[in-house]
Amino acid sequence: MEAIDSKDKKATILLMGLRRSGKSSICKVVFHNMQPLDTLYLESTSKPTTETFTSLIDLAVMELPGQLSLFEPSLYDSEKIFASIGALIYVIDSQDEYLSALQNLAVIINYAYKINPKLHIEVLIHKIDGLSEDFRLDTQRDIMQRVGDDLLDYGLEGVQVSFYLTSIFDHSVYEAFSRIVQKLVVELPQLENLLDLVMQYSGFDKVFLFDVNSKIYVATDSSPVDIQTYEVCAEFIDVTIDLDGLYEQSEEASRPTKCVSRLQSGSVLYLHRMIRGLALVAISSFGKDDPRAENPNVKNAISIIDHNVNVFKKSLETMWEGSRIR
Amino acid sequence: MAGSSRKKLLLMGRSGSGKSSMRSIIFSNYSAFDTRRLGATIDVEHSNLRFLNNMTLNLWDCGGQDIFMENFLNNSSNASSANNIFTKCEVLIHVFDVESKEVSKDIEIFQRVLKNLHQFSPEVKVFILVHKMDLIQVNKRQELFDIMMSKLQEIANEYSFKLTGFATSIWDESLYKAWSSIVCSLIPNISLYEQHLLKFNDVLNAKEIILFEKTTFLVISSTNRLISMNREDLDPKRFEKISNIIKTYKQSVNKIRTNFTNLLVNGLNSSIYLDVLTSNIYIMIIMDHSKDFDQDLGVRIDDQNLILENVKVARKLFERIEASGR
Ligand SMILES: Nc1nc2c(ncn2[C@@H]2O[C@H](COP(=O)(O)OP(=O)(O)OP(=O)(O)O)[C@@H](O)[C@H]2O)c(=O)[nH]1
Ligand SMILES: Nc1nc2c(ncn2[C@@H]2O[C@H](COP(=O)(O)OP(=O)(O)O)[C@@H](O)[C@H]2O)c(=O)[nH]1
Numbered sequence: 001m002e003a004i005d006s007k008d009k010k011a012t013i014l015l016m017g018l019r020r021s022g023k024s025s026i027c028k029v030v031f032h033n034m035q036p037l038d039t040l041y042l043e044s045t046s047k048p049t050t051e052t053f054t055s056l057i058d059l060a061v062m063e064l065p066g067q068l069s070l071f072e073p074s075l076y077d078s079e080k081i082f083a084s085i086g087a088l089i090y091v092i093d094s095q096d097e098y099l100s101a102l103q104n105l106a107v108i109i110n111y112a113y114k115i116n117p118k119l120h121i122e123v124l125i126h127k128i129d130g131l132s133e134d135f136r137l138d139t140q141r142d143i144m145q146r147v148g149d150d151l152l153d154y155g156l157e158g159v160q161v162s163f164y165l166t167s168i169f170d171h172s173v174y175e176a177f178s179r180i181v182q183k184l185v186v187e188l189p190q191l192e193n194l195l196d197l198v199m200q201y202s203g204f205d206k207v208f209l210f211d212v213n214s215k216i217y218v219a220t221d222s223s224p225v226d227i228q229t230y231e232v233c234a235e236f237i238d239v240t241i242d243l244d245g246l247y248e249q250s251e252e253a254s255r256p257t258k259c260v261s262r263l264q265s266g267s268v269l270y271l272h273r274m275i276r277g278l279a280l281v282a283i284s285s286f287g288k289d290d291p292r293a294e295n296p297n298v299k300n301a302i303s304i305i306d307h308n309v310n311v312f313k314k315s316l317e318t319m320w321e322g323s324r325i326r
Numbered sequence: 327m328a329g330s331s332r333k334k335l336l337l338m339g340r341s342g343s344g345k346s347s348m349r350s351i352i353f354s355n356y357s358a359f360d361t362r363r364l365g366a367t368i369d370v371e372h373s374n375l376r377f378l379n380n381m382t383l384n385l386w387d388c389g390g391q392d393i394f395m396e397n398f399l400n401n402s403s404n405a406s407s408a409n410n411i412f413t414k415c416e417v418l419i420h421v422f423d424v425e426s427k428e429v430s431k432d433i434e435i436f437q438r439v440l441k442n443l444h445q446f447s448p449e450v451k452v453f454i455l456v457h458k459m460d461l462i463q464v465n466k467r468q469e470l471f472d473i474m475m476s477k478l479q480e481i482a483n484e485y486s487f488k489l490t491g492f493a494t495s496i497w498d499e500s501l502y503k504a505w506s507s508i509v510c511s512l513i514p515n516i517s518l519y520e521q522h523l524l525k526f527n528d529v530l531n532a533k534e535i536i537l538f539e540k541t542t543f544l545v546i547s548s549t550n551r552l553i554s555m556n557r558e559d560l561d562p563k564r565f566e567k568i569s570n571i572i573k574t575y576k577q578s579v580n581k582i583r584t585n586f587t588n589l590l591v592n593g594l595n596s597s598i599y600l601d602v603l604t605s606n607i608y609i610m611i612i613m614d615h616s617k618d619f620d621q622d623l624g625v626r627i628d629d630q631n632l633i634l635e636n637v638k639v640a641r642k643l644f645e646r647i648e649a650s651g652r
């Protein structure tokens with residue numbers, strides 16, 4: 001376990017929750033591209049497992065099995081764990097009776113906060129695919145209310161807890177992970193600034209920096225994220241990788257380097273490979289009065305974009321070099 | 327004249343064998359998962375699909391429950407009866423559930439269907455889909471398929487029909503392969519497409535060129551230029567996979583209420599171009615730029631704009647071919 005701010009090492013996210021709340025499923029779907037339906041056959045987890053992925057920093061997600069008591073001293077040095085992690089994700093099964101989960105959560109927060117007050121506490125209200133649209137919000141409200149009350153009882157009213165509605169059957173779980181991961185990237189403000197610049201000079205509507213494997217976005221420009229746009233960009237990565245894979249002879253390492261797709265709406269989907277398994281994916285719409293819209297191949301516009309994105313890639317390299325220095 | 331381009335396809339088989347599922351996937355953009363929502367088909371569901379320029383596929387999805395089947399089979403005593411579904415058929419697609427518990431009943435129905443077609447549409451082309459193959463262990467599939475086909479061919483001999491069989495499943499690419507063959511059997515000038523595609527590739531020297539019908543993404547024709555290149559290198563299931571990938575892409579951009587017009591994927595050793603060829607056909611060109619292309623010429627033949635120009639030229643030609651077909 002390492003401390004979050006020594007950047008040469010991994011930042012760790014701890015994943016907790018009661019049994020069958022969906023922790024392993026989340027890991028398998030997000031980090032191993034498992035089909036959501038196949039998670040039905042997952043065995044119960046009995047020992048901690050760790051998944052790693054990349055952003056500007058290396059990240060690890062460690063899953064603690066739900067049936068083990070956290071405070072069983074022979075099993076974990078829980079104090080050490082909590083002192084070293086950057087974020088705690090707690091998964092609640094929203095389709096199940098969740099009162100005992102909330103009790104468990106309050107105990108954990110109380111414990112963790114005392115050891116590591118800088119810890120980000122993130123709650124996934126999970127399996128919401130089984131709830132109706134209205135009921136989702138009711139459930140979220142109820143859970144937030146109860147957690148708030150519990151924290152008050154512990155005298156922890158100042159503690160920040162973030163809530164996310166998630167399901168492995170849509171992109172909500174990726175979106176949640178993306179937001180959680182971003183809080184751990186120290187360089188995020190600079191990255192966002194750079195992406196804002198790229199966006200401004202390239203005529204993008206939205207730009208994401210993705211970890212290609214997991215489809216978690218490690219940064220985006222400062223405009224709000226619309227889930228549909230995110231999904232289209234994330235799926236674009238898969239489409240291009242799948243097509244490319246059919247014709248590339250060499251084994252793994254080869255991934256599409258640059259992809260452009262024009263849409264009927266006048267928008268363009270754009271993917272450009274960056275360093276460290278990251279890719280920039282953007283969507284732009286050349287409005288009606290934009291001179292670039294007249295060129296059917298958007299040739300010039302694309303060369304300008306290429307140029308800007310290459311400049312961004314250089315900055316990213318520099319930033320990464322910098323971030324590795326102890 | 328209009329009538330001559332209208333092709334009647336009968337889709338038959340016992341209830342639950344998967345007829346409506348495959349129709350919805352191939353023609354209505356359902357995902358395999360969506361098909362679980364389908365109810366049993368009552369009587370006949372008609373769909374009319376424009377296919378290429380002047381062809382209408384008139385698909386009759388016939389409800390497979392016994393009452394409906396008996397009704398179809400008994401109403402056919404009178405050739406002129408409006409209830410006789412067996413007249414003027416171009417194609418029969420008979421679907422068998424590979425896990426069916428009532429094989430002899432399935433076969434009996436098949437035999438009665440053939441008997442009727444022999445009488446009312448003796449020229450009909452008969453396709454057999456041995457369906458839901460995903461439920462069978464991989465190493466047993468071929469044997470099972472062969473047994474099934476030889477049994478059915480025996481029955482068909484009685485009515486002098488030659489069967490074409492496919493093992494299919496909605497959970498993999500096999501469904502596209504089967505339907506591509508079915509639909510290609512209906513295109514009278516299919517050889518023209520092949521000839522001209524070959525000529526076109528004399529100019530481009532692409533690794534591969536594929537034509538897809540636009541709404542279904544079924545493969546119409548393809549050519550594969552580099553004879554020196556080992557064909558074994560290429561995935562034998564790539565066409566079906568491409569259909570699947572592109573349909574997924576289409577559904578993806580649908581979320582932002584648009585469709586794609588083209589797609590360019592630059593990989594390490596190859597580039598893939600997908601573009602509109604005619605109003606009914608997409609073209610996909612795969613260029614190999616691992617070696618020997620830029621050497622003699624000094625220019626890169628796979629320059630994006632050059633390819634797009636070539637596609638423009640080819641467009642005129644293929645529009646004429648399309649217009650000539652009936
Ligand atoms: N495992 C598996 N299930 C399939 C496959 N194709 C279809 N199914 C399922 O089979 C069920 C019945 O499919 P339908 O398409 O409604 O069957 P049908 O032949 O139209 O039935 P009728 O309309 O009553 O004649 C659905 O739940 C499908 O999801 C397949 O290839 N594999
Ligand atoms: N409906 C639904 N079920 C889910 C979701 N995520 C996980 N599950 C199911 O919940 C069950 C328990 O998941 P598992 O990952 O083993 O839980 P763990 O004990 O916390 O690791 C499995 O049957 C999963 O298929 C979800 O988002 N929606």
Ligand SMILES: [Mg+2]
Nearest residue numbers: 345346366367
């Ligand atoms: Mg049906």
